Amino acid sequence: MHAWPASEVPALPGQGRDLRIHDTATGGLVTLDPGPVARIYVCGITPYDATHMGHAATYNAFDLVQRVWLDTKRQVHYVQNVTxxxxxxxxxxxxDGLDWVALAEKETALFREDMTALRMxxxxxxxxxxxxxPGIVPLVERLRELGAAYELDGDVYFSVGSDPNFGKVSGLDAAAMRLLSAERGGDPDRxxxxxxxxxMLWMAAREGEPSWDGGSLGRGRPGWHIECVAIALDHLGMGFDVQGGGSDLAFPHHEMGASHAQVLTGEFPMAQAYVHAGMxxxxxxxxxxxxxxxxxxxxLRRxxxxxxxxxxxxxxxxxxxxxxxxxxxxxxxxxxxxxxRAAVSRPDGPPAEALVEELRAALTNDLDAPAALAAVDRWAALQEERxxxxxxxxxVVSRAVDALLGVAL
Known part of the structure; x- marks a missing residue:
């Protein structure tokens, strides 16, 4: 599956700073220190409708993460799925009487158009x-071999008790987890x-629903969490820098995915930081x-x-x-x-070097975009006044706003 075209990110004078960001698992700020290649996985859409502002807000947050890393002269290895x-x-x-494959392709194409327009x-x-x-099936089979999965009426489930670190992503107690499981795609009362x-790791084939050959698992289709685990481990490996998504993914999606990966590899943690955007x-x-x-x-674009x-x-x-x-x-x-746009359209203006550093300071402080906007506002006001x-x-201002905030002036 192809993504969307990349907009050029201007290079800025000076040196970018390492990112401090809020980690859900620890409940506080952590300073990320990736190697030459920063690794990030962000959970993608289920393409049954168009991109709404909640989606856009989430992907904007992780676009800022990439831009901060690029400003440090790192490469970024970014992976995203489509459910x-x-x-x-x-x-x-x-x-709606539609073919599910055609619906998914149509909405995924529209998502790409929206991401391109927003310069993500x-x-x-x-x-x-x-x-x-093909990469998911062997992982489910391996979990079963490890005694971390079991069959129930043809479906295969992951045993959360097999991971001693289960619960460390969301920090929720069992009662809260059970409530959220029922609300967010789980089946706690089965x-x-x-x-x-x-x-569920593997859902046995249901009449009238699509299914695939699952080898020893039988025909069926994958569960939600193991999908992202298979993709992340294949392309990023264990211990990557950021696992990202909306705050509604902390539990169960990221919690379960972390446990799947930790049991499969025997390593902890799956990600160095779990970063979640608001609603x-x-x-x-x-x-x-x-x-x-x-x-x-x-x-809105139309x-x-x-x-x-x-x-x-x-x-x-x-x-x-x-x-x-x-x-x-x-x-x-x-x-x-x-x-x-009026401010940067003039042939000269107030010095901009300090503004670039203000933008860097704001964004590396837990992606404080409002503070970054306020800094540009002050420069634009000076330009208008004097x-x-x-x-x-x-x-310089135009390139900095483009590079760090993704806004083309």
């Missing part, structure tokens, strides 16, 4: 669940499971496809909204914060974009 077979996709296709840097590897099945929290609400409730309270990136303003709307909120989309937050971003004599300054 192109799963219950929500099949249910949507059946509801693409992953090096963009892998669908279906194409990952009779016969060793532990209510045990997640975006509309009309007082989290945007979700099940509720239908969505603001779509593609719809209405003529500049993608740079959409991105500035996202950047105006700290990536870990939960916030609400309103017409006003978009208008604020449009106004800001106009001020910035102008300046530094002929190169507007160009």
């Amino acid at each position: 192109d077979v799963d219950d929500p996709l099949l249910e949507r296709a059946q509801r 840097l693409p992953p090096r590897h963009y892998i669908g669940a279906v194409e990952a099945i 009779p016969g499971k060793k532990n209510p929290l045990d997640p 975006v609400a509309l009309d007082g409730e989290k945007m979700s496809k099940s509720k239908g309270n969505l603001v779509f990136v593609s719809r 209405d003529g909204v500049d993608p740079a303003a959409i991105r500035l709307t996202l950047l105006a909120h700290h990536y870990r914060a939960d916030w609400e989309w309103t017409d006003q937050v978009l208008q604020d971003a449009l106004d800001r974009l106009g001020r910035w 102008g300046g004599t530094d002929i190169g300054a507007p160009g």
